Amino acid sequence: MKSILFIGFLFVFFCSSCNKKKATIQPAKIIRITVDDFVDKEIDLQKVVRKIETIDLSEDSTFLLAHLKDVTLMDSLLFLLDDVSATIWTINMNTKKIVYRVCRKGNGPQEFIHPIAMSAWNGRLYILDMPMRKVVVLDGNMSPLYDFILPFTALDLAATSSGLLFYNMTPNEEYGSIIQTDFWGTDRTNLYQAKKELGLSTSGQKIFVKEAGGNIYAMFPEEYDIFIWKNESFNPLYHIDYMEASLPDDYDRKRHSVMEEEDYAIPTNLFVLPEMLVNSFLYKEKRYYTFTSQNGEKQITGVVRDKETDLPFYPQWQIDNCLIGWCSGEDAIKYLTKGKGLHTASEDSDILLLFYPEFL
């Protein structure tokens, strides 16, 4: 009789502990954005950005940035990835000067064909070459260390303390949408399977976002859920509900190009700041931004414009609490000549723009 009671006690204890584990997973907070609240509305850049810094990338006119694809920070070094020329630029953030420019195009050891993402951790730079399914590892001085081939095609990666996170654009039964590996691409773990497959086209947005506190967030391409990486797994944190402008659940991404849709809000970039969430989306050929306080009490949405100088506000990357974009010297000249920037620049130059948001 005692043994039966003891087994019963163990059963009740086991069930209650299971329930406790389930209870720790919080449901995603819902951020609602309604069309009537934002369509054709403009937000003055000065209202949402408290400071802008500029870095002139064209001190040496023989080198041009063809297309900035990714940005990452290692200590005081900022790395820029040009995917067209397969070149990595290194900028010393203390002096705001270019330190190195290294081109590693090719299919030899530690070379890449079309690098599309990079991430830094612990003095090492991890560069993802999409067509070659290769990760090239360099040190902070751009010296090659090693490389490895992935068994899946990844669109983004994030280096963390416990290994590398990959977004697999062709998930199957063996490899899910988010895969964690060690720093050599082995010891693979499936962390998450996305509900929807990638379609015919995509915005090319960053999937993984690192914020200043070290947290990593993920937003899958053209989807409305935001996840946080916690306890070695991805947990839902926010769901952005565009109401009647949301893509229908049964939308067929294999038959239609989601990027060509005008009647739906297509999410693109995500930025997570200590007190604020910033997300951008496309709707009827315009790019809108929503600024939402972390407690959800304050929110503004609209097209962000610098009415004074028309400086383009199109950040695509986040480094700590700074949003990063780039533009030509010609587009920044009005802003720079107003004495607001740190440098002056020629019209042919490239300018890196560092936006520091104003909290709501």
Added chain:
Amino acid sequence: MAVIAIIAVAGVTIYNPQGKRLHLSGIALKNIEALASGESGSGYCTMHIACFDKYGNMNGKYSASSYTGPGYSGPYHSHSCSSCNSI
């Protein structure tokens, strides 16, 4: 044949989002294709990535990148931001 030869020598001119003109010769394009196809002799799948203007609005152009994988049978298709009939 003459047309192909002219393209091979002349190559293509592309424009980055800042409007700067970049030139890839036909030989350079062939090199990129050859390098990317070094891993596998099978077909490809292609992802088109939208291109945006300086304000982040779509400009109707796409870049394309091909990758290999099991069961893929499509042709190699890779280009920088340009108008593309494949999309």
